[in-house]
Amino acid sequence: MLQHLSFSCLSPLHAGVLAFVGTAWCCGALIWHLEQQDLAQQRHQVSGLASDHARSLQRGIESALSANNVLVALVRQGQGEVQGFEAIGGQLLPFYPGIVAMGLAPNGVVQKVVPAQGNEALLGFDQLNDPAQGAEAALARDSGQLTLAGPLPLVQGGVGVVGRHPVYLSDERGQRHFWGFTHVTIRIADVLAAANFPQLVERGYQYRLSRVLPHTGQTQEISVSSPPPGSRPVVHGLSLPNGQWSLAVTPTQGWGSPVRLVGRGLLGLLMSLLIGHLVRLLLQLKAHERDLESLVHARTAEIFSTQQQLQATVDAIPDMLLELDDHGRFLQIDHAHANALALPAAKLLGRYLWEVLPEESSKTLVAALEEARQQGCSTGQQICLPMPEQGQSWFELSVARKAATSDSAPGYVLLARDITQQRAALEKIEHLAHFDHLTGLPNRALLAQRAAQMIDRQRSHNGNLAVLFLDLDHFKNVNDSLGHRMGDALLVTLAQRLQTLAREQDTVSRLGGDEFLLLLPDTEAEAAARMATHLLRGLSEPCQLEGHELSTTLSIGISIFPKDGEHFDTLYQRADAAMYRAKRSGRNRYSFFTADLEASSARALMLENALHRALERQQFALHYQAQVALQTGQIVGAEALLRWQHPEWGPISPAEFIPIAENSGMIIAIGEWVLATAARDAKRWLDQGIGLRTVSVNLSAVQFRHPQLLEMVSRCLDEAQLPGHRLELELTEGAAVDDPASALDVMTQLHERGAHLSMDDFGTGYSSLNQLKRFPLGKLKIDQSFVRDVHEDANDRAIISAIIHMAQALGMRTTAEGVETEAQRAFLLEQGCDEGQGYLFSRPLPVAAFEALLHQQQS
Numbered sequence: 001m002l003q004h005l006s007f008s009c010l011s012p013l014h015a016g017v018l019a020f021v022g023t024a025w026c027c028g029a030l031i032w033h034l035e036q037q038d039l040a041q042q043r044h045q046v047s048g049l050a051s052d053h054a055r056s057l058q059r060g061i062e063s064a065l066s067a068n069n070v071l072v073a074l075v076r077q078g079q080g081e082v083q084g085f086e087a088i089g090g091q092l093l094p095f096y097p098g099i100v101a102m103g104l105a106p107n108g109v110v111q112k113v114v115p116a117q118g119n120e121a122l123l124g125f126d127q128l129n130d131p132a133q134g135a136e137a138a139l140a141r142d143s144g145q146l147t148l149a150g151p152l153p154l155v156q157g158g159v160g161v162v163g164r165h166p167v168y169l170s171d172e173r174g175q176r177h178f179w180g181f182t183h184v185t186i187r188i189a190d191v192l193a194a195a196n197f198p199q200l201v202e203r204g205y206q207y208r209l210s211r212v213l214p215h216t217g218q219t220q221e222i223s224v225s226s227p228p229p230g231s232r233p234v235v236h237g238l239s240l241p242n243g244q245w246s247l248a249v250t251p252t253q254g255w256g257s258p259v260r261l262v263g264r265g266l267l268g269l270l271m272s273l274l275i276g277h278l279v280r281l282l283l284q285l286k287a288h289e290r291d292l293e294s295l296v297h298a299r300t301a302e303i304f305s306t307q308q309q310l311q312a313t314v315d316a317i318p319d320m321l322l323e324l325d326d327h328g329r330f331l332q333i334d335h336a337h338a339n340a341l342a343l344p345a346a347k348l349l350g351r352y353l354w355e356v357l358p359e360e361s362s363k364t365l366v367a368a369l370e371e372a373r374q375q376g377c378s379t380g381q382q383i384c385l386p387m388p389e390q391g392q393s394w395f396e397l398s399v400a401r402k403a404a405t406s407d408s409a410p411g412y413v414l415l416a417r418d419i420t421q422q423r424a425a426l427e428k429i430e431h432l433a434h435f436d437h438l439t440g441l442p443n444r445a446l447l448a449q450r451a452a453q454m455i456d457r458q459r460s461h462n463g464n465l466a467v468l469f470l471d472l473d474h475f476k477n478v479n480d481s482l483g484h485r486m487g488d489a490l491l492v493t494l495a496q497r498l499q500t501l502a503r504e505q506d507t508v509s510r511l512g513g514d515e516f517l518l519l520l521p522d523t524e525a526e527a528a529a530r531m532a533t534h535l536l537r538g539l540s541e542p543c544q545l546e547g548h549e550l551s552t553t554l555s556i557g558i559s560i561f562p563k564d565g566e567h568f569d570t571l572y573q574r575a576d577a578a579m580y581r582a583k584r585s586g587r588n589r590y591s592f593f594t595a596d597l598e599a600s601s602a603r604a605l606m607l608e609n610a611l612h613r614a615l616e617r618q619q620f621a622l623h624y625q626a627q628v629a630l631q632t633g634q635i636v637g638a639e640a641l642l643r644w645q646h647p648e649w650g651p652i653s654p655a656e657f658i659p660i661a662e663n664s665g666m667i668i669a670i671g672e673w674v675l676a677t678a679a680r681d682a683k684r685w686l687d688q689g690i691g692l693r694t695v696s697v698n699l700s701a702v703q704f705r706h707p708q709l710l711e712m713v714s715r716c717l718d719e720a721q722l723p724g725h726r727l728e729l730e731l732t733e734g735a736a737v738d739d740p741a742s743a744l745d746v747m748t749q750l751h752e753r754g755a756h757l758s759m760d761d762f763g764t765g766y767s768s769l770n771q772l773k774r775f776p777l778g779k780l781k782i783d784q785s786f787v788r789d790v791h792e793d794a795n796d797r798a799i800i801s802a803i804i805h806m807a808q809a810l811g812m813r814t815t816a817e818g819v820e821t822e823a824q825r826a827f828l829l830e831q832g833c834d835e836g837q838g839y840l841f842s843r844p845l846p847v848a849a850f851e852a853l854l855h856q857q858q859s
């Protein structure tokens, strides 16, 4: 565990190096310890050897010196006189081999010496006063002890050691006095022979025998091997009379054994390398083991996750998953979606597909299996299975061949996707692609196909095809006033009527909006006209829709194949142009295509292009039409009416260009110009003291819905510095009732800004009284269509009367438009209408003329 912890963070190489260093350190310590032990043992041996030799030496010297004791005894016995010394000495000498001379030296001067031969020079030698021996002789005398002096050069020649024993005698009075010395001289060679140093050298040791000079403290070398001993010798001391000798010994080869040391070092190194290597190998093995373990883990996790993924994928696939054997028998069914089958899964397993599937489906599936067997897979085949509750379900098949493995036979994996809804959706899409979703009538695409077919057929037998382009009159008003839901309901009703009015061979299609197109095969112009009249009559019948009685008229344009065109596109465009002419001619009628029609649609395009530049080229002007109080005949207001004077085409009616400006969006910029100009004119008249109550400006529905309307109105008023209550904005019914909630919002804001609001052309739309009550309107303008026929049409009279009374009930004023006759004025006055506007009082006038009229009235 510890090893695992300590080495786990190291690489095998580092761990190996660490183990090597550790082992090397341990080996080093062991080797050092062994070496120390060996050294101690060796030193112990050397010490024993040195001790043996030192003891032999010491014994030799002591034995020779012991002769002094005899001499001292002789001197003491004779009280300083030794008779027959030569004879006694001669007898003693054989007992002390190695002694060169022994003698007596009263007062330090040698008097007697044996053997006399060879020692003649010694007689008379004054030991105390000799420069070489005086100091040691004095030491002997003063210490009173046997003292060994030397090695020193001997008087009789050579080098030797002298053992002196001072002798003190007592006189008659018992006083001790120095008598002199007894001395024994030993040649150094003889001294050293006792130690047998050569044997030491032979045995492989080096030595040094030395002594410390007692009087100087210096070391005197007595005998030394060649070469002398090395460092850290074993030193053995010799205790000699009144002196200290020491024997230092070292092995000739030095301490220890370098060879052994090197051997041990190499062994240690080898062991360290081996252990380092083993540790490295061990860790490598462990790491490899761990790698293998994590690889096994990773692989196991991968397999597990793949299995999970596979299972999740199978679960996520909305299709049924089945397995069949090579003979078409069901082997396995994925349980997640097995309920999509009519039969329970248990009843399918082990059965042949043709036993359980309907014949047709079984054939398709067998074909799919065959295709998969040959090509590996098969996709796109569809089968239909009867379902107990839903009738039948469609499935799209994907089959893949499964190759045989060592433990499974070949077979097929089959995915069956329920495409019942998809097929239904496709059918729906197919239907939508060809039929109008609101009315269910063929749409443009199907119309074009059928038209092409009909044209081909008519061409083949020189027949005619009538193309009738139908557009409802004022359908926009229905949408604007009653909402799109009602508009749609009306369209559906009219579509149904169209189908009942048409013949079986005819095609009735809806182009979009309120436009329909009829294809009448084998129909020439006269029959087409009859059919058009039939349609006009049939469609103008009132419809009852959600409590509303709606009656609508339509305009029809007719073109005939092949007279008006060889292709459907041409026939279509020409019928459309003819329909526009029917509209312009007063609506609720039909019109045939004629060559001059193409010119008028070209004019609309031309006008639109010219309108783009009309503002910047200052082609617009305002005319004002007086609004007169019916009671007094006074001009109380004016309506600003836009005029467009084109340099080439002359004046163009607002009834023609305002719809173009509205459709193209140009009405926003043009409308702002109108409001700004009218506000400036009104301010000028105010400044001139002309007392008009308000100046009215028409506000198109497009302007009314524009998000910056309030800012625009405020800006114009501010720039002209005209008080808001001097401005009246004329709204159309359509603008007000399309989205009553936001219309109320806008009207309230305009009202709060001070402007008066009036409802223009009142009576032509479908305004609801409830809504009208909530709007901050100050005035209703009765549409001139009611005023025009007021004397012929009792209906119109009733409508005018109702409008006036309703306005009065709501606290609103009324202005009648298009008052041309005195009788009309009188009727309106009688009904309580407040104001009138019309040619009876004044036509719309250019600014200067209108100003003149105002001034004339004032004066």
Ligand SMILES: Nc1nc2c(ncn2[C@@H]2O[C@@H]3COP(=O)(O)O[C@H]4[C@@H](O)[C@H](n5cnc6c(=O)[nH]c(N)nc65)O[C@@H]4COP(=O)(O)O[C@H]3[C@H]2O)c(=O)[nH]1
Binding pocket: 625, 640, 641, 642, 643, 653, 654, 655, 658, 671, 674, 698, 699, 700, 760, 761, 784, 817, 818, 819, 820, 837, 838, 839, 840, 844
């Ligand atoms: N038969 C007959 N007609 C009379 C009589 N008195 C007036 N009129 C005409 O009736 C129209 C009244 O204007 P409107 O109903 O607002 O109808 C206007 C209005 O809806 C629109 N319009 C005109 N100027 C503007 C404008 O500045 N802005 C907007 N948005 N629309 C405008 O164009 C329409 C037609 O304008 P105009 O051609 O100027 O036609 C004017 C005027 O010339 C009369 O006694 N008998």
